Amino acid sequence: xxxxxxxxxxxxxxxxxxxxxxxxxxxxxxxxxxxxxxxxxxxxxxxxxxxxxxxxxxxxxxxxxxxxxxxxxxxxxxxxx
Numbered sequence: 001x002x003x004x005x006x007x008x009x010x011x012x013x014x015x016x017x018x019x020x021x022x023x024x025x026x027x028x029x030x031x032x033x034x035x036x037x038x039x040x041x042x043x044x045x046x047x048x049x050x051x052x053x054x055x056x057x058x059x060x061x062x063x064x065x066x067x068x069x070x071x072x073x074x075x076x077x078x079x080x081x
Contacts, residue, residue, distance in 0.1 A: 013065050019045045021069065 008018035020026040030040050053064050063069050 016065060017045065021066070 010016040010018050020029060026042055030042065033040050047063065051063055051065060052061050054061055
């Protein structure tokens with residue numbers, strides 16, 4: 001399958017590709033595939049605003065696909081002139 005790229009579907013979320021929450025899981029999977037002669041190229045799964053919802057009666061925001069995941073606000077880079 002030289003030159004062909006495949007992306008597995010997530011087993012629970014039909015809207016998402018398969019993904020790993022932990023970099024260690026990703027490295028483990030990449031090593032597993034490499035040992036079988038399958039080259040891989042990890043990509044980032046970027047969230048979108050519509051992936052989040054406000055928890056009822058709170059100011060808390062959570063990812064609707066992974067409600068137990070920790071949510072970290074994006075950081076802002078400080079520029080010093």
